[in-house]
Amino acid sequence: xxxxxxxxxxxxxxxxxxxxxxxxxxxxxxxxxxxxxxxxxxxxxxxxxxxxxxxxxxxxxxxxxxxxxxxxxxxxxxxxxxxxxxxxxxxxxxxxxxxxxxxxxxxxxxxxxxxxxxxxxxxxxxxxxxxxxxxxxxxxxxxxxxxxxxxxxxxxxxxxxxxxxxxxxxxxxxxxxxxxxxxxxxxxxxxxxxxxxxxxxxxxxxxxxxxxxxxxxxxxxxxxxxxxxxxxxxxxxxxxxxxxxxxxxxxxxxxxxxxxxxxxxxxxxxxxxxxxxxxxxxxxxxxxxxxxxxxxxx
Amino acid sequence: xxxxxxxxxxxxxxxxxxxxxxxxxxxxxxxxxxxxxxxxxxxxxxxxxxxxxxxxxxxxxxxxxxxxxxxxxxxxxxxxxxxxxxxxxxxxxxxxxxxxxxxxxxxxxxxxxxxxxxxxxxxxxxxxxxxxxxxxxxxxxxxxxxxxxxxxxxxxxxxxxxxxxxxxxxxxxxxxxxxxxxxxxxxxxxxxxxxxxxxxxxx
Numbered sequence: 478x479x480x481x482x483x484x485x486x487x488x489x490x491x492x493x494x495x496x497x498x499x500x501x502x503x504x505x506x507x508x509x510x511x512x513x514x515x516x517x518x519x520x521x522x523x524x525x526x527x528x529x530x531x532x533x534x535x536x537x538x539x540x541x542x543x544x545x546x547x548x549x550x551x552x553x554x555x556x557x558x559x560x561x562x563x564x565x566x567x568x569x570x571x572x573x574x575x576x577x578x579x580x581x582x583x584x585x586x587x588x589x590x591x592x593x594x595x596x597x598x599x600x601x602x603x604x605x606x607x608x609x610x611x612x613x614x615x616x617x618x619x620x621x622x623x624x625x626x627x628x629x630x631x632x633x634x635x636x637x638x639x640x641x642x643x644x645x646x647x648x649x650x651x652x653x654x655x656x657x658x659x660x661x662x663x664x665x666x667x668x669x670x671x672x673x674x675x676x677x678x679x680x681x682x683x684x685x686x687x688x689x690x691x692x693x694x695x696x697x698x699x700x701x702x703x704x705x706x707x708x709x710x711x712x713x714x715x716x717x718x719x720x721x722x723x724x725x726x727x728x729x730x731x732x733x734x735x736x737x738x739x740x741x742x743x744x745x746x747x748x749x750x751x752x753x754x755x756x757x758x759x760x761x762x763x764x765x766x767x768x769x770x771x772x773x774x775x
Numbered sequence: 776x777x778x779x780x781x782x783x784x785x786x787x788x789x790x791x792x793x794x795x796x797x798x799x800x801x802x803x804x805x806x807x808x809x810x811x812x813x814x815x816x817x818x819x820x821x822x823x824x825x826x827x828x829x830x831x832x833x834x835x836x837x838x839x840x841x842x843x844x845x846x847x848x849x850x851x852x853x854x855x856x857x858x859x860x861x862x863x864x865x866x867x868x869x870x871x872x873x874x875x876x877x878x879x880x881x882x883x884x885x886x887x888x889x890x891x892x893x894x895x896x897x898x899x900x901x902x903x904x905x906x907x908x909x910x911x912x913x914x915x916x917x918x919x920x921x922x923x924x925x926x927x928x929x930x931x932x933x934x935x936x937x938x939x940x941x942x943x944x945x946x947x948x949x950x951x952x953x954x955x956x957x958x959x960x961x962x963x964x965x966x967x968x969x970x971x972x973x974x975x976x977x978x
Contacts, residue, residue: 481778482785482881486936489879489899509908586879586899596902597878598921598951626921626951628901629909 488639489586489599496588496637497595499571502538503547503561503633506530512589512634513537513561514646515568516668522561522568523664524633526552527650529559539565542593551671555615555679556663557648560671571635573661574642576619581605585623586637587647587656591630600625600656602644611651614679614742618662621645625656670747678747681774683714688737689726695759703736704728704759719756719769728764729757745771786883790895792938793885795837796868797893800844800858800930803831809886809931810834810858811940812865813965819858820961821930822945823849826856834860848968853915853956854945855964856930868932871939873918873957876903882920884944884953886931896953898922903957910948916957918942924953 503513503524511528515521522537529535535547545565552559583602588595606620623636627649635643636658645658670677689706696702704726710716721727727735730744731754750773755766776784796812800821808825812818819834826832829846836842842860849856876882880900888894898921905913918933924947933942933955942955 480785481782482789482936485782486879486881486899489881490877491879493877493879588878591908592902592906594902594904594906595878596919597899598901599879599899628921628952 489597492586492637492639492641493588493595493597495641496571496586496635496643497590498540498569499643500540500588500590500595500634501568502590502592503528504536504538509630510538510591511630511632512591514633514635514643515570516560518568518570520563520565520568521550521668521672522547522563523646523668524559524561525646525648525650526554526557526559527648528632529561535561537561537563537565538590538593539567541567551675553615553667553671553677555611555613555677556617556659556667557611557615557650558646558659558664558667560668571643572641574638574644576605576660576662578642579605579621579638579644584639585625585644587623587625587627587631587634588637589628589631589634596628598626598628598631610739610742614745616663616743617659619660621658621660623656623658627656678750679774680745680747680749681715681772682741682745682769683711683716683772684721685709686727686738686741691726691728691759692762695762695764699728699764701728701734701736705735705738705741715769715772720767721756721758721769722760724760726759727756728759730754786897789883789934789936789938790885790893793868793883793932793934794893795866797837797885797931799835799887799892800825801833801835802827802829807887807890807927808929809927809944811868811932811943813857813867815863815865815867817860817862817865818847819844819860820943821856821858822943823851823854823856825930826858832858834858836862836865848964850964850968853960853964855943855956855961857965857969868934869937869939871935871937871941871958873903873916873941873959876900876918876935876941878902881936882918882922882933882941884920884922884924884928884931884933884955886928886944888925888927890927894925894928896922896924896928901952910954913954915960917945918955918957919948920953920955921951922953923951928953
């Protein structure tokens with residue numbers, strides 16, 4: 478009697494207990510503390526950018542109940558990831574799952590440590606789709622959505638699979654009303670960049686713009702229906718130095734088509750910072766080219 | 776039989792086992808709550824807020840009988856009440872220990888959500904204790920669980936995978952989060968108010 482239910486119950490509790498060895502409390506904001514994950518056993522921690530409201534005086538709560546100091550290594554608001562470092566020892570780095578180990582329908586736990594003891598909620602994987610871009614322009618390697626409840630303070634904590642592997646880091650700040658998880662590949666990329674440079678570089682042009690339909694003849698000639706109508710050009714910006722004006726319609730950057738704001742965001746990557754790139758614009762009904770040196774967004 | 780089918784059968788068995796000890800409490804026409812038979816001689820445990828002032832209190836047992844009830848003890852702080860009905864050989868609910876619960880453990884709550892008889896909701900333990908920053912008024916140990924309590928679940932049993940009582944449903948903290956008073960607190964309450972030793976059903 479009750480064999481499966483008993484095993485299920487004790488397996489879930491065991492998964493939480495195992496996960497908690499890599500789980501810390503992050504005290505870096507005024508309201509409820511949040512959660513963080515040991516990235517490596519030498520003291521590198523990952524958490525959500527939005528729960529780290531201050532750059533100094535950050536404290537963490539460890540699995541054994543003690544607290545320690547942590548310093549901010551860097552943060553990437555576009556993916557909502559922050560990296561901290563602590564001198565505290567005794568944290569275990571988790572095993573991270575690859576995306577092909579995660580299936581829609583799998584049971585998963587969201588685990589957090591907003592107080593001393595670990596806490597957990599249960600759900601299933603709702604969707605696993607291709608990469609997506611956040612409103613702030615960050616690239617997330619896969620769209621991983623679950624129906625786990627994000628209990629207060631769960632941001633920065635792991636989504637844990639039935640075998641105890643970490644499927645990613647949960648955040649409630651990137652999308653409203655759904656629980657999304659950042660996959661391990663995205664965290665790894667951002668952590669390595671932040672450890673090396675202290676920040677994730679993003680390109681900067683210095684314009685505000687909105688999508689606009691191109692005249693039909695031009696649309697056919699260029700092979701795209703829309704471009705970005707420049708609504709303003711910031712003073713002393715790469716766009717101004719490169720000779721872009723209000724009223725120009727941006728149609729390509731560095732040889733790649735620009736149809737929507739998303740296209741431009743995707744092209745303003747860190748590796749283009751400081752480089753001269755060709756910008757194609759429509760001015761007075763004709764397509765012309767200018768050269769712009771991409772700046773770095775502060 | 777697949778594992779999922781077996782799981783379904785076991786869940787149904789837990790629910791039907793608990794239903795034998797589940798009672799419906801009607802308090803002076805002010806609404807409906809739930810309770811559980813603590814001891815076969817007619818001792819019933821529920822929330823203080825279900826009992827209200829205790830006027831015109833009636834308990835409907837799982838066997839269909841409706842009996843008048845009187846309040847033996849109550850505690851506003853712990854939101855607990857002990858009632859007595861004049862009946863014997865009632866099926867008492869087996870008792871568990873809330874301190875033994877861990878985050879991730881399966882739990883099920885039963886009651887009369889929106890007046891629906893024997894309404895069950897299942898989920899897992901989020902945490903046990905009173906260290907919940909979002910529940911600053913929790914003065915005694917609670918069991919916070921990832922399940923859907925609704926009005927009418929109040930006072931009803933929260934049980935573990937074996938159907939043992941681990942808490943008394945108390946409040947919902949959002950649509951997906953239920954909070955129960957831990958059964959260890961209930962034992963202490965009964966010891967304090969009814970004297971020692973508290974009658975417990977040994978299983």
